[in-house]
Amino acid sequence: MLQRSCPRCLLTINYTNRSNFNRAERIKSCCKVCTGQARFKPDLIGRRFGKLIVLNKVVPSPKSHTSAWAVRCDCGKEWVVAGGSLKSGNTTRCWACKSVDGGIKRRRFNGKEKWCQSCKDWLQLDKFGVNLANPSGKMAHCKEHVRADWRKAEYGISPEQHAAMLRKQNERCAICDCNFNLCIDHNHKTGFVRGLLCRRCNMMLGHLNDDVAKLEKAIQYLKAEFVL
Numbered sequence: 001m002l003q004r005s006c007p008r009c010l011l012t013i014n015y016t017n018r019s020n021f022n023r024a025e026r027i028k029s030c031c032k033v034c035t036g037q038a039r040f041k042p043d044l045i046g047r048r049f050g051k052l053i054v055l056n057k058v059v060p061s062p063k064s065h066t067s068a069w070a071v072r073c074d075c076g077k078e079w080v081v082a083g084g085s086l087k088s089g090n091t092t093r094c095w096a097c098k099s100v101d102g103g104i105k106r107r108r109f110n111g112k113e114k115w116c117q118s119c120k121d122w123l124q125l126d127k128f129g130v131n132l133a134n135p136s137g138k139m140a141h142c143k144e145h146v147r148a149d150w151r152k153a154e155y156g157i158s159p160e161q162h163a164a165m166l167r168k169q170n171e172r173c174a175i176c177d178c179n180f181n182l183c184i185d186h187n188h189k190t191g192f193v194r195g196l197l198c199r200r201c202n203m204m205l206g207h208l209n210d211d212v213a214k215l216e217k218a219i220q221y222l223k224a225e226f227v228l
Helices: 018-027 083-088 095-105 143-155 159-168 199-207 212-223
Strands: 002-005 012-015 052-058 068-073 078-082 113-116 121-124 128-130 138-142 182-186 193-198
Touching: 002 018, 012 018, 052 078, 068 083, 078 083, 113 138, 128 143, 138 143, 143 159, 143 182, 159 193, 182 199, 193 199
Parallel strands: none
Antiparallel strands: 002 012, 052 068, 068 078, 113 121, 128 138, 182 193
């Protein structure tokens, strides 16, 4: 058997093959106790992590450079878990217990409804915007709360203030009196919110750059009678 002594603690180190012995002899490396690598091999047998209890160590490990441990959940299910996952606290129960304990947290949608994180309630799927990055293909918050958050960030208007504006205008445009697709109209220079307008009226003011003189000229043009 190939043996050499640790240059720090003089402990005898045994090697299984010559290649490892030649490399250690060349770099004059210390033993695992002196290098600190021994602390990464704890004995987890009998220890409890959440609902899991460690039964024994799996040798060889299914994944290289990772310790594997056989565990049993309180529900009786047994399987193999990586040691790092146990010690970090990422794995504390089996998947069956997660689905029961987590409930809504694990699956927040079905074929007809989805859980809204803002409303804290189940809503129809058509009330959510599209987001293909999520497993459900829908956004985490409903359209109404997404619009409310956008109005708060863009204009500083709370949902209560927006509801008061709708009641004041009877949910109709302040210019053409239609009730379709109302948006917030504001002064682009001062940021002052003037009211709610439909998209067509809002675009009309935008194309005229909110110029009162141009609007008055347009009124005179409409009132004039032209003879061809």
